[in-house]
Amino acid sequence: MATPTDAIQNILQGNIYLKPNTRGTLALLSQESAQNYTYSVGTLGCYIDILPYDVYDDNNKPKYNIVFKNGNFVEITLTETISGQDVTGTSISKKFNVVADDGTTVLNTYNLGSETLPRTKVVSGDTVYNEQWYYSLTYWAQAGMRLYSNSVPSAWSSWEHPRETWAAYLGNSNNVIMNGASTYTVTESHFIDFLASDESQGTKYPGEHSTTGGGEGTFYAQNDGVPFAHLPTVQPIDFGFTSIYLPTETDMLNISGWLWSDDFTENIKMNYISPFDNILGIALIPIDRSLIKTENTFFKIGNVTNNNIRLDKIKSNQNEITQYIDYPCGSLNIAEYWGNFIDYDASYSIFLPFVGFRSLRTDDILNGSIEVTYHIDLLTGQAVCEIGATKEDNVFHVLYSFPCNIFYNIAFSGANYMSMYNQQLSATSSGINNLVSSIGQIAGGIATQNPLGVIGGAVNLITGQAQAKREYETAKPDIGRGGNSGGNAGIFSQRTPYIIQCLPIGQAPDKYNELLGVPSMIYEALSDLEGYTEIHAINLDSINASSAEKSELISIMTSGFYI
């Protein structure tokens, strides 16, 4: 940081200067220190002041511009002086002499009338900005040299001298001594470097520490396909511990009759308290038996085989997956309706059997096809419902996955019934908690992992991710369409998945394009356009017209015209 004297010399010598035709000024003396302006005879020799003025003429050209041509300093001197007071709020008569580079020739004198000097804000010791300069383009920072003294150095005939003279007069001392009688010490805080809109040196405004960045994207988006999950390759029914039968109702009557007979209990009671300990589950599933690979065999439970009852039993064959099945529900094409942006303001939700209603992200499915499939374990009823989509890139992705259970469990003993009831209650309570915590989808998914699920419709969850809403939609609350519908409740719900599409209804009047245009955002030669046009940005530098005409032209172009 330059010392005050250095600063003065630099200014006088033109070492601190702005780029040609840029706005701003050189340095200024803090006006915060009002006492500094109470000068006695022969105090401070000079200081550099900044006065903001409206400096545009009627043609929008700056009236008074500090111009540095080829690095040479053209001095602007304020010849009207005031002294002995804080200039803030003072009305002065403004008159500038513009002095040529030789330092003496007065090129022009400007009588600016009078003006009340605004207070200059000091932000820190060496940085300043003035609200008017910063926020208003109609103000132009001006530099003037104001002279304070009633005594001219003996060698001088007047205070107005070229900068070289001032530099020599001030010398290298930090103390500026005038007439040898009174001294005034100019401290560093009195001088403030002020750089306004000087691109080469950055700005010293609030926010100066903002940084630039970005623009280094690869413009390559990897897009790998994600197929539906494959079924497990190991199945417990191959281990010999469990078997799954597909009995008919008649078969079940025969089985239950046998289980309660003396014959059976005599054989089994040696090992078990109850014959029903060997029954792991009885359930209904909404799947056609033709889709399940079975073999007809004698019914066996525990180590007892009934040679009088033949049943279809799910094959137990290590070379073939039979315990798990895929259950595809097919696909739907979701086309754009309007072919414009409001299609993407539509909202979509889907009902999935044994899962319930779920929200879909419009961008995920619109203008493509959506496919639903279930992966089901016939031993437990556990299932995963996957939703995949293919968009215009013809790449298939699984985008959603919901666990669920498709069994309708049937109680076959008191203990079994109470166990089911308690689990049902627990799951319902969990569902209610999910509602309270407003994390519907995640919690709902967790809840449905319970084989008995949550009773559908008992819980009204606020479903789905919040979608971006247009203004007209913001007043409409997002209403959940239902709760989880897994487990026993699922059997009472719809069995075919379906999508609910909520389409915005556009109401563009006739001649909309001709009278209002449609957003374009292309960079194009105007000669290649026709019809209604609104310009977003254009540079009229090359047009040969007055600034007023250019201003009006810009105004018309941006508000809309017909080419």
Place this chain on the structure above:
Amino acid sequence: MEVIFYYNASDPRYSVKSLTQVDTCSGSFKQPFNIMDPILQLSKAIDPLVYNYCYIQEVERYYFVSSQPSYEAGFYNVSLHNDVIVNLRSEYMELSAIIGRQEKRYNAYLKDSKFPVLNKQDINTLVFPRGFSDREEMLLIVNG
């Protein structure tokens, strides 16, 4: 200077106007001259509903007639307004620009705050081709 008066049937925002010449008069500009909104001094009154547009060769500009004539010091003063969209057409048509809205070259997927949308929606359901069976099968899972 010569002033050619026209009847302009076009919207002021058209860069090519549909003009019908209705008269030619001599006149002068009232000083100080302002190229955007000059005042024309005529020796006779004109009807701005018919004489609503003019061309002045001296400044090579088309102007809208923007006021009723007012009589002052022996002249009928008429206010004009510069039709910059016509006068500068040959120059700006050579330029390129970022186009905000356009009648024919647009991208309908850009958000359009002017596009009116009803405050109700069309609700449709789309059913997948296959669901679970309407019939249930029974599963009996046992040890053994």
